[in-house]
Amino acid sequence: QVQLVQSGAEVKKPGASVKVSCKASGYTFTSYDFNWVRQATGQGLEWMGWMNPNSGNTGYAQKFQGRVTMTRNTSISTAYMELSSLRSEDTAVYYCARRNKQPNLPGDYWGQGTLVTVSS
Amino acid sequence: DIQMTQSPSTLSASVGDRVTITCRARQSISSWLAWYQQKPGKAPKLLIYKASSLQSGVPSRFSGSASGTEFTLTISSLQPDDFATYYCQQYNIYPWTFGLGTKVEIK
Numbered sequence: 676q677v678q679l680v681q682s683g684a685e686v687k688k689p690g691a692s693v694k695v696s697c698k699a700s701g702y703t704f705t706s707y708d709f710n711w712v713r714q715a716t717g718q719g720l721e722w723m724g725w726m727n728p729n730s731g732n733t734g735y736a737q738k739f740q741g742r743v744t745m746t747r748n749t750s751i752s753t754a755y756m757e758l759s760s761l762r763s764e765d766t767a768v769y770y771c772a773r774r775n776k777q778p779n780l781p782g783d784y785w786g787q788g789t790l791v792t793v794s795s
Numbered sequence: 796d797i798q799m800t801q802s803p804s805t806l807s808a809s810v811g812d813r814v815t816i817t818c819r820a821r822q823s824i825s826s827w828l829a830w831y832q833q834k835p836g837k838a839p840k841l842l843i844y845k846a847s848s849l850q851s852g853v854p855s856r857f858s859g860s861a862s863g864t865e866f867t868l869t870i871s872s873l874q875p876d877d878f879a880t881y882y883c884q885q886y887n888i889y890p891w892t893f894g895l896g897t898k899v900e901i902k
Contacts, residue, residue, distance in 0.1 A: 710891070712839075720831075720839065720882055722891040736890040770838055780844035781829050781886040788838055 677701040679771055681786035687793050692759040695789045697771030704752035705729040708774040710782060711756045713767040728754060761793045797821055797885050801894025807902040812873045816897045818883035820864040827887035830859055830868045834879045843868060
């Protein structure tokens, strides 16, 4: 069965970076894009960007340009999202989600979420 | 960015009620609209994609429809498991954008 398992909660200081992992299993890792979405406590969902794990191509929301980097390691079927220059407003749960293109749908499987807390 | 206006923000209903949630896109997104259900502490769950296609495993009481840039999620007979927050998402144009959510509460 398809599973996306994310890394554990992180506590970071302002200005630091965080790297969240998303390990995929149950399907061919390189056949489906990843999207990353975050959610501040009690708030709505915010799309951050996408990555094609086959080519490594990425696309980021303008809000995160220059601060976010999405990468992958195909040998271990894992996608990564790194966010730098953290500030308190980046405190949120970060989700990876698999995009299916046949049929075209944005997120059929999601990771369990990773809480990132930014605090001095 | 394409703004998605979702209404209402909160909805109080009883088990067995028919519930309708609306999402309006500021510009055309064709039919590339998805609906998610989210419960506290859990990841969103895809219910509907391409405006009206039911995701595998989702009960048939959930349905989606579209008219131009207005999209609707309908729950035909609300069940206890359906009390949650619902989000729409357009995935026609990057950046993908979400509505602000509709919390369905017990009346």
